[in-house]
Amino acid sequence: MSRMQWVVVGGGFRGMSAAYLFSKSGKSVTVVDKGTSIGGVLSSIPWNGLFLDKGCHLFDNDSDEMTDHLFELGGNEFDPVNVVYGSWYRGRLSKGIAIPDLRFNEDTSGTILIDILRSFESLCDDSNSLEDKVLERYGRTVADYFYPMIRKIYLEEASNISSAMLEATLFNRVYFLDDSSAKILKESKLLDEKIAASSFDDPLRYYREYCNRYQFRSFYPRKNNMRGFCDSVENTLRANGVNIQSNMLVNRIERKNSRYRVFLSSGTELVCDGIYWAGSYDELENHLGVDVGISQSITGVPMVLYYFLVAPEQLSRYSYIHNFDSDFKIFRVSSPSNYKPTNGEKFCDRAYVCCEVPINSKSTLFTNPEASTDDIWTELKKMGFIRYGSYLDKVAFSVPKSYSYLRRDFSPKWQELSGVISKKTNFYAANPIHFTKLQILRDLKLLISDGRSLNYERSPNHRPNLGKEV
Numbered sequence: 001m002s003r004m005q006w007v008v009v010g011g012g013f014r015g016m017s018a019a020y021l022f023s024k025s026g027k028s029v030t031v032v033d034k035g036t037s038i039g040g041v042l043s044s045i046p047w048n049g050l051f052l053d054k055g056c057h058l059f060d061n062d063s064d065e066m067t068d069h070l071f072e073l074g075g076n077e078f079d080p081v082n083v084v085y086g087s088w089y090r091g092r093l094s095k096g097i098a099i100p101d102l103r104f105n106e107d108t109s110g111t112i113l114i115d116i117l118r119s120f121e122s123l124c125d126d127s128n129s130l131e132d133k134v135l136e137r138y139g140r141t142v143a144d145y146f147y148p149m150i151r152k153i154y155l156e157e158a159s160n161i162s163s164a165m166l167e168a169t170l171f172n173r174v175y176f177l178d179d180s181s182a183k184i185l186k187e188s189k190l191l192d193e194k195i196a197a198s199s200f201d202d203p204l205r206y207y208r209e210y211c212n213r214y215q216f217r218s219f220y221p222r223k224n225n226m227r228g229f230c231d232s233v234e235n236t237l238r239a240n241g242v243n244i245q246s247n248m249l250v251n252r253i254e255r256k257n258s259r260y261r262v263f264l265s266s267g268t269e270l271v272c273d274g275i276y277w278a279g280s281y282d283e284l285e286n287h288l289g290v291d292v293g294i295s296q297s298i299t300g301v302p303m304v305l306y307y308f309l310v311a312p313e314q315l316s317r318y319s320y321i322h323n324f325d326s327d328f329k330i331f332r333v334s335s336p337s338n339y340k341p342t343n344g345e346k347f348c349d350r351a352y353v354c355c356e357v358p359i360n361s362k363s364t365l366f367t368n369p370e371a372s373t374d375d376i377w378t379e380l381k382k383m384g385f386i387r388y389g390s391y392l393d394k395v396a397f398s399v400p401k402s403y404s405y406l407r408r409d410f411s412p413k414w415q416e417l418s419g420v421i422s423k424k425t426n427f428y429a430a431n432p433i434h435f436t437k438l439q440i441l442r443d444l445k446l447l448i449s450d451g452r453s454l455n456y457e458r459s460p461n462h463r464p465n466l467g468k469e470v
């Protein structure tokens with residue numbers, strides 16, 4: 001009997017994972033990607049002999065299941081790394097945490113704690129905006145701190161963002177107590193879900209239940225930054241017999257004699273038994289012949305990515321800082337060259353710094369990013385990411401869509417669209433509500449074993465995708 005043929009549209013993390021799992025389960029797979037190579041947001045851009053990641057990326061060992069998958073996909077080409085996180089808020093840098101530090105004084109901490117305890121008194125959770133969800137989860141004091149930060153990161157009011165986003169943001173726990181007190185309160189399962197404590201002294205502290213096989217918290221491609229990962233995945237997929245068609249668009253999809261015919265921009269026609277769609281949703285709607293408008297409810301945040309070439313000595317010990325102050329342009333900065341391998345050696349002689357600046361696409365900063373380079377450099381020094389001197393070289397890219405968020409009206413639209421998709425035989429689309437790599441992986445495993453997709457309830461062992469656990 002001939003093997004089932006599948007076409008995977010989109011070769012980002014979702015598409016690469018789908019292609020790998022389908023091929024592992026004995027199916028014959030073709031990946032179609034409109035980009036010049038697979039990887040999507042994980043592929044990096046060559047520059048000055050380095051590979052610039054498209055934003056701040058790093059792999060977390062937050063479950064054996066996910067790490068096994070990444071190691072299989074990426075051909076074991078990783079190094080464990082020690083990452084020093086920092087969080088900047090109200091002019092203060094806090095070491096070892098990635099979320100906002102709300103430890104201002106005892107009064108604030110006391111008020112937040114009482115608000116959180118009171119939040120358990122109201123048992124109903126019918127909030128459908130992020131604004132309501134944050135208020136319901138933590139109370140007024142925290143909400144008033146978080147709303148401007150949400151606006152800075154998403155360029156949108158929390159009232160217009162779906163409550164489902166809480167799981168994907170840096171706001172699904174609150175840091176407002178010293179670690180010793182927080183750790184005592186976290187003994188309660190209910191409080192543990194809302195209160196954060198730093199795990200800087202023991203990065204795997206909160207993950208032991210899920211992590212046995214690997215004794216490190218973070219890892220990173222051994223060479224060529226995230227591009228190295230994408231190249232390794234390409235090799236793994238080809239070794240599994242996957243046919244990769246990059247630089248290619250899907251012009252038309254037809255159903256005939258219980259099979260799909262996929263017409264590519266090259267003129268080639270692929271005949272297959274099933275399709276997994278991991279590409280853009282507006283094109284998906286075109287192919288399905290529907291106009292639900294789902295892509296208007298999945299908003300990609302416009303961003304300028306600034307990169308600075310520096311000498312490694314210019315870098316501070318921080319490798320990753322989130323900045324929550326509204327008067328700073330930078331939201332997040334990392335230096336992959338400063339992710340130190342656990343043996344203590346630096347990765348290379350030259351380092352680069354990547355800054356994410358979410359910004360309205362009509363602003364001058366977006367249309368002419370070069371003009372603000374020195375402001376960004378000054379911010380890096382103020383934040384303590386750069387210790388001294390000037391940069392050796394720099395480049396900036398305006399990206400119309402970076403990480404995305406779901407708008408408040410997302411759920412009913414997705415229900416409508418998934419209703420249309422579910423009527424099609426062997427046609428699946430990645431569920432946009434599954435942001436984290438683990439959710440994406442679990443969704444795919446379920447699909448391949450049971451032929452059904454996860455609904456969009458929060459899946460167990462969820463982790464935020466925008467940042468790291470403190």
Ligand SMILES: Cc1cc2nc3c(=O)[nH]c(=O)nc-3n(C[C@H](O)[C@H](O)[C@H](O)COP(=O)(O)OP(=O)(O)OC[C@H]3O[C@@H](n4cnc5c(N)ncnc54)[C@H](O)[C@@H]3O)c2cc1C
Nearest residue numbers: 010011012013014033034035040041055279280402403465
């Ligand atoms: C700046 C940034 C930082 C992030 N940081 C983290 C993090 O720290 N931790 C974490 O877990 N997650 C993080 N994420 C999220 C995570 O990386 C993404 O969720 C994941 O990589 C997305 O994979 P994807 O396949 O859905 O999308 P993409 O990477 O966008 O890939 C989509 C691919 O589909 C192709 N495509 C689209 N439409 C079509 C079409 N019609 N035909 C053919 N090809 C098509 C595109 O060319 C692209 O290659 C981050 C994301 C961003 C943007």
